[in-house]
Amino acid sequence: MSTGAEVRPRVVLVGTMGAGKTTVGRRLAELWGVDFRDSDLDVEAAEGRSVSDIFVDSGEARFRELEREAIADALSAHAGVLALGGGAVVDPTTRERLAGHRVVFLRVGLADAADRVGLGVSRPLLLGNVRGRIKQLIDERTPVYASVATHVVETDGVDVEEVVARVRAAVEEDHG
Numbered sequence: 740m741s742t743g744a745e746v747r748p749r750v751v752l753v754g755t756m757g758a759g760k761t762t763v764g765r766r767l768a769e770l771w772g773v774d775f776r777d778s779d780l781d782v783e784a785a786e787g788r789s790v791s792d793i794f795v796d797s798g799e800a801r802f803r804e805l806e807r808e809a810i811a812d813a814l815s816a817h818a819g820v821l822a823l824g825g826g827a828v829v830d831p832t833t834r835e836r837l838a839g840h841r842v843v844f845l846r847v848g849l850a851d852a853a854d855r856v857g858l859g860v861s862r863p864l865l866l867g868n869v870r871g872r873i874k875q876l877i878d879e880r881t882p883v884y885a886s887v888a889t890h891v892v893e894t895d896g897v898d899v900e901e902v903v904a905r906v907r908a909a910v911e912e913d914h915g
């Protein structure tokens with residue numbers, strides 16, 4: 740029998756490439772004993788091809804449609820930790836759907852993000868000029884991440900375990 744309890748992610752992680760959404764999200768889910776989902780991985784599983792291949796073969800616009808649908812599904816059917824692709828919040832429909840969810844913005848600056856993504860080979864939007872593209876994306880998107888976030892966690896110079904601890908503290912404080 741249904742308890743009527745709403746199924747929704749305990750926390751949604753947003754931020755730019757290299758913020759650590761996937762790494763931190765997996766660890767958080769492990770600690771809480773809940774499932775982890777990541778919109779990039781959900782799109783890849785549904786399509787049977789990588790994000791890079793989707794960008795190259797079908798174009799970014801098609802990737803964004805698939806991403807929007809993957810996120811809509813996860814927001815309404817997943818009770819664990821949900822990491823979003825770095826560009827997901829640029830979509831206005833996704834931003835609307837995030838309203839009412841606990842959204843943590845993992846903030847990272849250019850230097851740490853560039854160190855973390857390296858050559859960015861699996862990140863199609865970075866190809867050619869990794870630092871320049873990251874800078875542009877951080878500049879354009881920081882206000883957007885901030886606008887959907889209920890919490891902001893700084894990750895510059897902070898190791899993964901400490902980022903995880905900060906997210907836990909923010910979320911568990913909410914629970915009272």
Ligand SMILES: Nc1ncnc2c1ncn2[C@@H]1O[C@H](COP(=O)(O)OP(=O)(O)OP(=O)(O)O)[C@@H](O)[C@H]1O
Pocket residue numbers: 754755756757758759760761762763779822823824825855856862894897898899902
């Ligand atoms: N706080 C941190 N300190 C040092 N390295 C980190 C930190 N967070 C993540 N990393 C490392 O940075 C790399 C990128 O992290 P991750 O893939 O989790 O980022 P992401 O936010 O999911 O990026 P994308 O938007 O491209 O999916 C990984 O190698 C990860 O181990």
Ligand SMILES: O=C(O)C1=C[C@@H](O)[C@@H](O)[C@H](O)C1
Pocket residue numbers: 755756779790823824825826827861862863864876
């Ligand atoms: O910042 C972005 O626009 C992207 C981030 C990645 O998570 C992937 O969703 C894809 O490489 C695009």
Ligand SMILES: [Mg+2]
Pocket residue numbers: 760761762777779822824
């Ligand atoms: Mg990721």
